[in-house]
Amino acid sequence: MESNKEPIISTNSGQIGVLPKHAPIATAVDICILRIHINDQWLKMALMGGFARICNNEITVLVNDAEKSSDIDPQEAQQTLEIVEAALRKAEGKRQTIEANLALRRARTRVEAINAIS
Numbered sequence: 001m002e003s004n005k006e007p008i009i010s011t012n013s014g015q016i017g018v019l020p021k022h023a024p025i026a027t028a029v030d031i032c033i034l035r036i037h038i039n040d041q042w043l044k045m046a047l048m049g050g051f052a053r054i055c056n057n058e059i060t061v062l063v064n065d066a067e068k069s070s071d072i073d074p075q076e077a078q079q080t081l082e083i084v085e086a087a088l089r090k091a092e093g094k095r096q097t098i099e100a101n102l103a104l105r106r107a108r109t110r111v112e113a114i115n116a117i118s
Helices: 074-090 093-115
Strands: 005-011 014-017 025-038 041-055 058-063 066-068
Touching: 005 041, 005 058, 025 058, 025 093, 041 093, 074 093
Parallel strands: none
Antiparallel strands: 005 014, 005 025, 025 041, 041 058, 041 066
8 A cells, every 4th residue: 555545434433544554354344435546536335234454554345335426326325215214114024124224224325425525
């Protein structure tokens, strides 16, 4: 990892920033926005959960899905958010509620990736 890059990622125990010589760790990655500071700019990506490993100045992130904020269609992301909010209101039973809440977290993360202030 070059000294001008600084990934920030949400784990199951909170957000961590990864600087050079970071202690080795393996951790679960939450549904979140990954922020990477590169050459005085922030790259944002919507991550849909997975795992990260930090070792020897490298970070490896394995996730279920990922999208750069610049690749997300704002209108489609907002429509999806509205659809899953409606699905959550109509959810019946524990399983539908859990699935709807998961879809809502994913949809909110996509919208937040677009709107996040660097």
